[in-house]
Amino acid sequence: MATGVSPEVIPGASRSIPTLPEAAQVLAEEIGSSGTPESLAAAERLKKLPDTPVSAQEALETAEQFGVGAHSGKHMSEAMKTLEAMDTWHRASQAAPGRLLIGDDVGDGRYDPNITDEWLIGGAGGAAIANAEIILEANPNAQVTMVGGQAPWVLSNDAQYLALRQKHDREHGGDGRLSVHNARLEAVEMTHAPDGSPRFHAAGHTGGAYVACLGRISRAPKVLDPMSDWCRENGGEVSGRLVTNETGQYLGYELNYKTEQQEMKTMVTGAASRMLPTDLFTKKQQGEVNDMGEIEAPEESGNVAAGFMATAIQGSHLKQNRQQANSLNLPTPPTAPRKITRNSPNPSIERD
Template sequence: MITEAGDAAMPESTGRPVSIMIGGGPAALARPVGALLVDDCGGLFHRGVLGYLGHSPDQLRDLNRCGFDPYAYAAPMGRVPTTAVRMWLDQLATSGPLLNGTAELAVDEERRLVAVIHPAGAPDPVMVDVEGIPTLAPGLPPQFVPGTGPALHSFNWAASVLLTDLIRMRPAASELTAAVADVLNQRGSSPAEVLALLDRADPVLLAPVTAPIEAIRAFAAFLRATKDAAGRLCFGDALVYGQLAVTAADSWIVAGGGDHALATAEALLTGNPAARVTVVAAAIETAAVNTARYSDLRSRHTADGGGDGRLEFRTGAEPGPITLTGTGRFTEGGVEADGYAASIGRARVLPLAVGRLARWARQARGLVTGTLLFDTDLQYLGYRLHFAAEGLLHQVDVTGAASWFLPADVFPAEQARRVELMGRRAVPPESGVTPTDLLPVAEQGARLAAARRQGAVRETDTVPERWVPTA
């Protein structure tokens, strides 16, 4: 049985402890020898609707060292078929014990670290004792709501930050603090309810807490638009992964300037011949501009690139909170459209697989902390989470794409910024590749496995000096 109030009883442990990795993809190269891999075969390569990667064999040539030859499937400057990568990843996954499903880590009645596994298609979960430090590779975290940001990634978190800031402002903000706390303690409290309190407060008093308030306003706007424009507002991932029909609208705004925004635009243009798409962003990111996808989209679909004119880029300003016109259309960057896909950035959240562990530690008045992992060459391997409570310490390693988004409730903002800058130096955007792409994730996974075999994994509280920009 899992020791968390409200959880249903779980089966007893199935036997001896096992080494486990949750999540795979190219990060499966990090799997310890003999470890059980639990993966739902999800992600861009297995569930995505796009037939080709955004990168060419020339950009992925170093994958040869990881067991995949991109030149076997496309011309040097062409685009690698998604199916080829899928077959390679399937081979990686089946190179050791594999279970198709999902899993979450928890603490049982004996305070042992366990994994609650939900096999695909099975009616009931199973529970296994975990041996050693489990590895997580959950892939990219969720995309965030326009008008918010990676640190203020949810209404609950933004409200928590607001309440903490108001508490620091006592006694001046004591009355407002109590009122906000009362609303947040109500089950199902909404951004609109919190805003109703804030809009009656003294603007001068609220001046120091602008960021969480603006984020809450953005969440409220997103919820209103979701209700008023049902089916036409989504995150880009929903289109790229085929979770929403690309025919929900024929005119679309895609907010964001990274490759994931370009992938969203491509999913719309290839899946809906009637679609017209405007990508709105402060700028198209350097890495995105240097992808084979960008060149392909321009030549096929932009008027100035010689294409059919169904794609346009509007740059110069960061997309703000969702705005609907009186006729129910979305507006952004001087453009109106019937559909809106947000592909602005990724939230800095804890992986879902450690949600139970975090609640156990915090409810027991313990701590959830994190450290960064490097090898002896100071190559970044991911981060380690420490869950300390009741005199116990349980640890979890996070690698792959998710490792570049340090959870906002564990790592300070400055640490997250330094890791981001480190990623840009390690994987220059001029290469057309980002640290979360296929090649860097595969290489990181292979380095983590090698460092473990050699006993060379190093923990640190800070980014090493060699990665800190001098100017």
């Protein structure tokens, strides 16, 4: 499997419970804990909700029905935050078609650059910069306001980022069509101007369209969801492991779907492999992948591990490793844990 980067975070969603299935699972456990037939049936419905924005409304209605809310504890509070943010996003997108977008909509051309001349971008990372450039080129009258956290240091070494700001950001000598502001973002806010047109707001800034580029969710590719559902519905378990070659180069991660009757495996590689599913891997393992990524694509290079170059190199290493395994008649690639240390100026890779 090499299905590209994972879905983007909805503004206002909890960073610890960022997806609808995770939030619905927390809510299901809370509601089902009472043990009544009604609560258990509701919990089962919540666990089977499809991962779509409209499902957030059903989850919130169920929470209200059983008197569950943010007051039910920190974990529940984070889940409710995500459900409310997703419901707000869905309602706003329905009320203003084509004006509330995620970054991938712009990157993939699923938008109208002339729907407004005032664009608001939530986020300050590489995706936000790429979308700002796309919009400014597509609409010569566009004004783009980027609002988000501190831009990652890697962007200071990125030729695209520097050129764009020099061309359009007045603070860097540009024409003033791009402005960048540092602020924390919450759930999307929408009002209507006197003429009835929608207006979106983010930390005191406004625009006629809003593009969310706040980072991506750590999850397995969605195309694998039916596999996970099949496995768990048949009483099985899903487990994961990191895969490296004999020199410690990261090749991706493997998922194992095992029931009493059958066992299947899939390998996730490419950009999708850089963000591990939080329900199958630990924060320590994510840290190991991040460390390997810093060696493969140092920030000084202006590149990232999920980018084209590191992905191409990873694919090459994976092919070589499989060829070597086949020549030695090995059943699977070597996956011994590695400890990565980055000692300036030369990184070293050590076996645990």
